[in-house]
Amino acid sequence: EAQVTQNPRYLITVTGKKLTVTCSQNMNHEYMSWYRQDPGLGLRQIYYSMNVEVTDKGDVPEGYKVSRKEKRNFPLILESPSPNQTSLYFCASSTSVLHNEQFFGPGTRLTVL
Amino acid sequence: EDQVTQSPEALRLQEGESSSLNCSYTVSGLRGLFWYRQDPGKGPEFLFTLYSAGEEKEKERLKATLTKKESFLHITAPKPEDSATYLCAVQADSGSARQLTFGSGTQLTVLP
Numbered sequence: 001e002a003q004v005t006q007n008p009r010y011l012i013t014v015t016g017k018k019l020t021v022t023c024s025q026n027m028n029h030e031y032m033s034w035y036r037q038d039p040g041l042g043l044r045q046i047y048y049s050m051n052v053e054v055t056d057k058g059d060v061p062e063g064y065k066v067s068r069k070e071k072r073n074f075p076l077i078l079e080s081p082s083p084n085q086t087s088l089y090f091c092a093s094s095t096s097v098l099h100n101e102q103f104f105g106p107g108t109r110l111t112v113l
Numbered sequence: 114e115d116q117v118t119q120s121p122e123a124l125r126l127q128e129g130e131s132s133s134l135n136c137s138y139t140v141s142g143l144r145g146l147f148w149y150r151q152d153p154g155k156g157p158e159f160l161f162t163l164y165s166a167g168e169e170k171e172k173e174r175l176k177a178t179l180t181k182k183e184s185f186l187h188i189t190a191p192k193p194e195d196s197a198t199y200l201c202a203v204q205a206d207s208g209s210a211r212q213l214t215f216g217s218g219t220q221l222t223v224l225p
Contacts, residue, residue: 004156033212043157043200043215058212090156100145100204100213104156 002027004105006091012111013081021076021108023091031094032074033058033102034066036087043090049074050097081112115140115205119216126191126223134186134219136201144206146184147213148177151198160199191223 004025013019025032033048035058045058049068063085065077074093078085088109092102116139126132138146145164149157161170163179170177174195176187186199198220202213 035215040217042217043202043213045212048212092156101147101159101162102157102213103159104149107154107156 002103004091004093004103006089006105006108008108009106010109012113014113015082016080019078019081019110021078021089021091021110023074023076023105024072025074025091025093025103026072027093027095027103028071029093029103030071030096031100031102032068033092034064034074034076035090035092036060036085037090037107038087046076046089081110083112086110086112115203115214117201117203117214117216119199119201119219121219122217123220124222126188126221128192128223128225129190131187131189131191133188134199134221136184136186136216137182138184138201138203140203140205140214142206144204146179147202147204148175148184148186149200149202151200151218157200188221191221193223193225196221196223 007022030051034046035043037043044060046064047066049055090107091105094100094102118137120135145162148160151157161177166181168179174189178185198218200218202215
């Protein structure tokens with residue numbers, strides 16, 4: 001089954017404790033991205049990757065890091081989480097930036113205390 | 114800066130009562146406009162891509178249309194299972210053509 005998976009699905013942590021949210025897709029997609037979704041603000045892109053070893057900032061990259069060492073995986077790293085990073089996070093992938101019908105993962109709900 | 118505005122924010126319909134959702138956009142050259150459906154607690158699910166003014170796409174009770182300034186998602190004879198939040202997004206035809214800009218969505222409730 002074609003899918004985007006994220007782990008963990010739910011996470012409660014404390015300020016400053018480094019964490020990683022994993023994202024994996026099995027569709028051989030080139031393009032992957034991370035979004036956060038907040039009430040009233042909609043989906044905002046954090047980082048994207050057009051292919052292996054190619055990443056770039058989206059609209060709200062501060063406080064986040066990503067890496068793309070393999071085509072299927074695109075982890076999101078929060079080196080020192082803060083309460084304003086409490087949000088619902090989605091990973092997405094698509095065939096390419098030119099055919100950008102994105103397939104979304106199930107989401108990770110993060111709470112930073 | 115690319116902008117997407119969706120209206121109304123929320124819409125309640127009776128089963129069978131047709132209506133339309135609006136997505137107005139400002140973008141420096143449109144590469145594509147996308148419609149997604151999002152159920153509570155789930156990731157958005159892709160519905161349609163529209164590339165040029167005048168284009169239309171249909172899927173079951175949904176029909177998406179595009180003009181140079183806006184897109185409409187027409188829902189014909191909706192059923193309760195059509196209840197969801199519908200998201201619109203645009204991709205600019207800029208040099209990097211990199212990202213989707215999303216609207217805040219229309220929350221649709223269809224009552225039996």
